[in-house]
Amino acid sequence: xxxxxxxxxxxxxxxxxxxxxxxxxxxxxxxxxxxxxxxxxxxxxxxxxxxxxxxxxxxxxxxxxxxxxxxxxxxxxxxxxxxxxxxxxxxxxxxxxxxxxxxxxxxxxxxxxxxxxxxxxxxxxxxxxxxxxxxxxxxxxxxxxxxxxxxxxxxxxxxxxxxxxxxxxxxxxxxxxxxxxxxxxxxxxxxxxxxxxxxxxxxxxxxxxxxxxxxxxxxxxxxxxxxxxxxxxxxxxxxxxxxxxxxxxxxxxxxxxxxxxxxxxxxxxxxxxxxxxxxxxxxxxxxxxxxxxxxxxxxxxxxxxxxxxxxxxxxxxxxxxxxxxxxxxxxxxxxxxxxxxxxxxxxxxxxxxxxxxxxx
Amino acid sequence: xxxxxxxxxxxxxxxxxxxxxxxxxxxxxxxxxxxxxxxxxxxxxxxxxxxxxxxxxxxxxxxxxxxxxxxxxxxxxxxxxxxxxxxxxxxxxxxxxxxxxxxxxxxxxxxxxxxxxxxxxxxxxxxxxxxxxxxxxxxxxxxxxxxxxxxxxxxxxxxxxxxxxxxxxxxxxxxxxxxxxxxxxxxxxxxxxxxxxxxxxxxxxxxxxxxxxxxxxxxxxxxxxxxxxxxxxxxxxxxxxxxxxxxxxxxxxxxxxxxxxxxxxxxxxxxxxxxxxxxxxxxxxxxxxxxxxxxxxxxxxxxxxxxxxxxxxxxxxxxxxxxxxxxxxxxxxxxxxxxxxxxxxxxxxxxxxxxxxxxxxxxxxxxxxxxxxxxxxxxxxxxxxxxxxxxxxxxxxxxxxxxxxxxxxxxxxxxxxxxxxxxxxxxxxxxxxxxxxxxxxxxxxxxxxxxxxxxxxxxxxxxxxxxxxxxxxxxxxxxxxxxxxxxxxxxxxxxxxxxxxxxxxxxxxxxxxxxxxxxxxxxxxxxx
Numbered sequence: 071x072x073x074x075x076x077x078x079x080x081x082x083x084x085x086x087x088x089x090x091x092x093x094x095x096x097x098x099x100x101x102x103x104x105x106x107x108x109x110x111x112x113x114x115x116x117x118x119x120x121x122x123x124x125x126x127x128x129x130x131x132x133x134x135x136x137x138x139x140x141x142x143x144x145x146x147x148x149x150x151x152x153x154x155x156x157x158x159x160x161x162x163x164x165x166x167x168x169x170x171x172x173x174x175x176x177x178x179x180x181x182x183x184x185x186x187x188x189x190x191x192x193x194x195x196x197x198x199x200x201x202x203x204x205x206x207x208x209x210x211x212x213x214x215x216x217x218x219x220x221x222x223x224x225x226x227x228x229x230x231x232x233x234x235x236x237x238x239x240x241x242x243x244x245x246x247x248x249x250x251x252x253x254x255x256x257x258x259x260x261x262x263x264x265x266x267x268x269x270x271x272x273x274x275x276x277x278x279x280x281x282x283x284x285x286x287x288x289x290x291x292x293x294x295x296x297x298x299x300x301x302x303x304x305x306x307x308x309x310x311x312x313x314x315x316x317x318x319x320x321x322x323x324x325x326x327x328x329x330x331x332x333x334x335x336x337x338x339x340x341x342x343x344x345x346x347x348x349x350x351x352x353x354x355x356x357x358x359x360x361x362x363x364x365x366x367x368x369x370x371x372x373x374x375x376x377x378x379x380x381x382x383x384x385x386x387x388x389x390x391x392x393x394x395x396x397x398x399x400x401x402x403x404x405x406x407x408x409x410x411x412x413x414x415x416x417x418x419x420x421x422x423x424x425x426x427x428x429x430x
Numbered sequence: 431x432x433x434x435x436x437x438x439x440x441x442x443x444x445x446x447x448x449x450x451x452x453x454x455x456x457x458x459x460x461x462x463x464x465x466x467x468x469x470x471x472x473x474x475x476x477x478x479x480x481x482x483x484x485x486x487x488x489x490x491x492x493x494x495x496x497x498x499x500x501x502x503x504x505x506x507x508x509x510x511x512x513x514x515x516x517x518x519x520x521x522x523x524x525x526x527x528x529x530x531x532x533x534x535x536x537x538x539x540x541x542x543x544x545x546x547x548x549x550x551x552x553x554x555x556x557x558x559x560x561x562x563x564x565x566x567x568x569x570x571x572x573x574x575x576x577x578x579x580x581x582x583x584x585x586x587x588x589x590x591x592x593x594x595x596x597x598x599x600x601x602x603x604x605x606x607x608x609x610x611x612x613x614x615x616x617x618x619x620x621x622x623x624x625x626x627x628x629x630x631x632x633x634x635x636x637x638x639x640x641x642x643x644x645x646x647x648x649x650x651x652x653x654x655x656x657x658x659x660x661x662x663x664x665x666x667x668x669x670x671x672x673x674x675x676x677x678x679x680x681x682x683x684x685x686x687x688x689x690x691x692x693x694x695x696x697x698x699x700x701x702x703x704x705x706x707x708x709x710x711x712x713x714x715x716x717x718x719x720x721x722x723x724x725x726x727x728x729x730x731x732x733x734x735x736x737x738x739x740x741x742x743x744x745x746x747x748x749x750x751x752x753x754x755x756x757x758x759x760x761x762x763x764x765x766x767x768x769x770x771x772x773x774x775x776x777x778x779x780x781x782x783x784x785x786x787x788x789x790x791x792x793x794x795x796x797x798x799x800x801x802x803x804x805x806x807x808x809x810x811x812x813x814x815x816x817x818x819x820x821x822x823x824x825x826x827x828x829x830x831x832x833x834x835x836x837x838x839x840x841x842x843x844x845x846x847x848x849x850x851x852x853x854x855x856x857x858x859x860x861x862x863x864x865x866x867x868x869x870x871x872x873x874x875x876x877x878x879x880x881x882x883x884x885x886x887x888x889x890x891x892x893x894x895x896x897x898x899x900x901x902x903x904x905x906x907x908x909x910x911x912x913x914x915x916x917x918x919x920x921x922x923x924x925x926x927x928x929x930x931x932x933x934x935x936x937x938x939x940x941x942x943x944x945x946x947x948x949x950x951x952x953x954x955x956x957x958x
Contacts (some may be wrong), residue, residue: 085924092935097945098917130936131945133906136913140920147923175912 077204078153080197081146098130100142103195103333110332112380118335119327119381141189142196144168144179149193152205160207160241161187191330200334202242202290212239212292213262215269216280217252218299229280236269239282241291243298251303252278257346257419258296259283260311260320264403264414271415277423280305287320290331293338296324300340307340308423313348314365314400315372318382318391321345326381344428347418350393351427353401356409356418362399369400390429449529450585453554459864460551465504465616468559469497470624470815472508472552476609477628478542478812479549480512481635483607487515488659491638492603495628499617499645505560506617506645509610513603516570519577519595526553526566526609527583527590538672538783538857540663540749542812552611554583559614563593572604617645621804622815628652629764630806630813633851634752636760655759664748666857667699670736672744672782678733682721690732693721700742709735746777746784749855752811757790757851765804765849767792769897771889775882780874785856787875789882791890794897797847802840806851807869809859814867821868823852826879835891836898852879910940 088098102125103109109122128135128142148167152159159167165186170179180186194201201208215236218229223245229237257279259265265283268274274281280299284292300307309324311317325343327335353359365373376382377391406414422428457463461471473495484491494511517525529550553564563580580593602608619625625644629652632640636655643649673681687693694706701709710717713731715724724732752760754772761770772790779785797804807814807823818824827850832839838846860870869875914936915929922929939945 082924085921088921089925089927089932092932092939095939095942097939130913130917131910131939133909136910140913140916143917143920143924147920150924172912172916177912179916 077197077199078150080199081150081153081193084146084197097132099127100139100196101125102128102142102192105191105195105330105332107329110329112326114380117326117341117381118339119329119332120335121332138185138189138192141168141180141185142192145186145189145193146197149190149204149206156205158205158207158242161190161209164190164206195333200290200337202244207241208290210239210241210291211289212282212284212295213237213265213269214239214280214282214295216256216274217250217278218248218280219250221247221249230275234266234269236265239284239289239291239295241289243291243295246295246298248299248302251299251305253280253303253305254278255306255308255423256280256282256296256299257308257310258288258324258343259309259403260317261285261403264310268415268419271412273415273419277420288324290334290338293324293340296343297338297340300342307343308346308428309343310346310403311348312400312402313350313353313394314402315369315376315394317348317400318345318376319372322376322379322381344430346422346428348401348403349427349429350390350397353397356406358401358405358408361401361405361408362397363401364399370395386429448586449583449588450554450558453551453558453585457555460555461865462551462555463865465614466618466623467816468555468613469506469508469615469617470622470627472555472611472613472615473497473510473624474627474631474812475549475552476508476510477631479609480510480514480607481638481811482542483514483517484512484638485659485662489514489605490654490657490659491635492641493638494641494643496643497617497624497645498643500612504614504616505612506615507610507612509608511603511606511608513606516568516605517607518570519568519579522566522568522577522579523581523590523592526550526564526579527581529554529583529588538668538748539665540810540855540857542810549609550583552613553581554585556611556613557582557585560612562612565608565610567598567602567608569602569605576600576602625650627813627815630808630815633757633760633764633806634808634811634813634853636752636756652764655763656753656756658756660752661750663750663857666745666748666784667697669744669779669782670694670698670701670741672858673698673733675730675733679726679729682724682729685721688720689718690715690721690724691717694736699744701736705739705741709739712739741782743779744782744784744857746779748857749777749784749786751786751788751855752853754788754790757788757853761790761792761849761851762795765792766796767847767849768795769793769890769893771886771893773882773885775878775885778874778878780860780872783856783858783860785854785859785875785878787878787882788851788853788855789879789886790851790853791886792849792851793890793893794847797849799847801845803844803846803848803850805843806849808851808853809861809869810855811853814869816865816867817862818868820862822871822875823854823869823879825871826876826883827852829876829880830883830887832887835887836894837887837890850883852882854879907940911937914940 084100091098103121104124104126109124111120111122113120128139130136130139148164162183165180165183168180168186190201190206213236214229216229220227227237262283262285265281268281282296296307299305309321311320324340327339331338373391373395406418462468477493480493481491492513496509498507500507526549556564563582566579566581567576569576576598578596578598582591582593584591628640628642632652637659639654640652681697682693685693685697687696690710691703691706694701694709695703707717709732713735715728715732751774754774757772758770761767770790770792774788775786777784777786805827807821828842832844837844844850854869860872862868862870914933918929918932918936921927921932
């Protein structure tokens with residue numbers, strides 16, 4: 071049985087389970103694994119954030135549950151239809167498909183995309199299938215360049231011959247075949263701006279590497295592509311993020327997984343990713359102290375939160391976070407430009423890799 | 431011209447002030463301070479007379495009030511017809527055409543009469559603003575003819591002038607009085623309007639049937655909430671602790687008693703001749719002195735001795751409350767409240783005066799949702815519409831923690847579909863001023879109002895808690911009713927089962943007792 075069919079049959083199984091409860095005069099319910107810090111664990115052996123076993127029962131006849139319950143059912147019906155028709159929709163499109171006014175009321179099934187997104191995430195957990203298998207595409211947002219040739223739905227694509235934009239990473243990378251990979255490592259950047267500048271400097275050509283970027287938190291497609299390249303071709307992944315708690319968290323999500331997608335850590339995490347920069351030591355070493363932007367209260371409390379996460383408990387990271395607390399502000403990657411237009415591509419990056427100047 | 435006057439000139443300017451001048455200077459004390467209040471005052475004086483007369487004669491009152499706006503915008507014709515005992519023809523000119531006629535002195539009794547200055551002031555106001563005479567009709571026996579007077583007041587002499595006297599041939603109740611006047615005024619809606627006054631009068635006098643034709647053509651009928659006439663309030667002698675020095679002195683001059691002992695024991699309640707002699711001894715006044723011949727300093731000494739002495743409370747059975755049942759019925763009927771609760775507190779005493787408090791609270795039903803609650807202040811069955819902020823009733827209300835009883839509130843007063851009526855009944859209502867719009871805040875009175883409000887609010891609180899539960903339940907039901915078709919529709923898509931069948935099954939489940947719902951578990955859902 072193919073995976074697609076297992077997603078469909080799991081959805082149907084859920085439906086029949088509910089039907090049985092209704093017939094037996096029970097309050098229809100589904101079990102949803104809890105996606106919260108209280109129900110995830112950092113497994114030091116696998117070095118992954120893993121989902122715990124706690125499940126919440128969600129009932130139809132419950133004032134607090136009914137709305138999200140019906141949203142989840144609506145998401146299930148949509149996914150089943152998509153699988154059957156072998157078509158895909160984006161999260162945004164599914165939102166519009168679910169957004170309907172209940173006849174005779176002023177209530178919508180969903181009002182915000184956030185609600186339909188959560189319904190889909192719940193459905194993934196209930197039927198134990200990632201959204202790609204539910205034919206719902208994650209947002210597509212990412213670029214890649216390098217001496218790599220792939221095959222995607224019958225087309226052969228050379229990542230080194232795609233002009234200034236590079237290859238745009240789709241939301242689902244499961245079916246991509248790597249034909250030729252000529253790289254020694256991968257650099258992942260938090261921001262598209264840095265990627266464009268690296269691409270312009272043809273860093274991937276000069277350093278024999280792949281450069282990849284998303285915007286902000288990496289999308290699932292980007293994470294999966296990074297993981298596949300790294301695992302299938304044994305390539306180290308170097309991560310460049312802004313020097314602030316949010317950047318450090320992006321790094322940790324890539325490496326260990328996230329709280330809300332803890333159930334998918336296995337197919338998304340990159341345990342051998344290294345944090346190349348911006349480190350607290352870089353600030354001194356590269357004379358960036360004058361570019362410190364003072365932390366706001368929210369930054370400070372996020373930094374404190376990070377310190378408490380199990381996957382930041384290593385001595386190395388506690389020291390690093392402590393140093394940032396002392397610096398009292400953030401430093402963006404873009405600040406490196408203060409040392410020269412090509413400073414990042416031609417000096418900072420090669421030096422750091424050569425000296426193994428990173429955090430693990 | 432030096433601008434100074436001689437003593438002769440000044441004396442020449444001094445003359446007797448006419449009644450009309452007195453009225454003009456004191457109209458605010460008499461309830462005629464502005465045009466809209468004047469309309470109200472005329473109606474109020476006429477209704478007071480009618481209700482008093484009916485009660486006195488043991489007749490169930492039926493009163494018809496008509497207010498018509500005349501062509502001139504600020505002119506109104508007001509008429510009030512009652513079915514009271516009527517008034518003998520010879521008494522009519524004096525009763526309507528002379529100020530301060532037949533006012534009640536030293537008679538301590540719970541009565542409306544203490545209100546206002548009387549119908550003759552209304553007549554005077556009408557005459558001063560329009561120059562027209564008032565029309566009075568009366569019949570004292572069904573077999574008699576109806577007499578009709580057109581009356582004016584001689585303002586220089588404070589004497590009535592009969593413009594015309596005759597018979598009236600139109601329809602008329604078996605007995606009763608009809609009063610008609612034209613006056614300058616203004617008709618306004620709202621909390622201090624004549625409409626509101628009539629409504630509150632109907633509530634405070636549930637034994638009366640009142641029909642009201644408003645200037646805008648609307649006809650409102652307030653039916654009776656009871657057929658039982660209120661218990662007659664008894665007259666009592668003034669209690670010595672409720673009498674001020676000036677009044678005490680005047681009483682000593684007007685008494686029929688020949689000795690101080692007799693004066694004290696005959697003209698006051700709760701003073702025995704033994705204690706009267708005791709007071710004389712303590713004040714060093716001979717008990718056999720003629721009270722009319724007492725020296726001012728002796729009078730004061732005597733009065734001070736009495737004020738300091740312990741004297742038994744006045745008799746309390748002289749009062750006549752409206753009654754809890756009747757109040758509840760009236761508020762339910764006239765204000766369209768869904769739930770009502772009333773409390774009549776047993777009488778208490780302030781400064782020697784017996785008084786009692788009644789509170790009735792109505793909630794929900796047709797009461798307006800998004801407005802401040804309605805506060806009805808009643809003193810001896812007469813509504814008080816003006817000067818709320820200086821009134822003891824409002825002051826007491828503002829000390830109540832409305833939130834504690836699960837009521838919405840704003841500026842320390844309840845908000846939303848609620849009406850709070852407070853009735854103060856007493857042989858002597860302590861008004862803050864001559865205009866008689868607000869009650870003085872004696873601590874005893876404040877305390878009783880608070881206690882009555884709290885008693886009543888406890889009942890309302892219980893009702894509201896129950897109502898909230900019922901509302902929650904029905905809200906809950908309707909929520910699921912909305913979601914059931916949606917759920918059934920997706921279930922059909924997921925399982926192929928007919929959605930109609932699923933809907934029926936779900937609806938059965940909705941009404942199933944003891945369905946495991948675990949509502950409390952809901953809190954942690956979808957929290958990240």
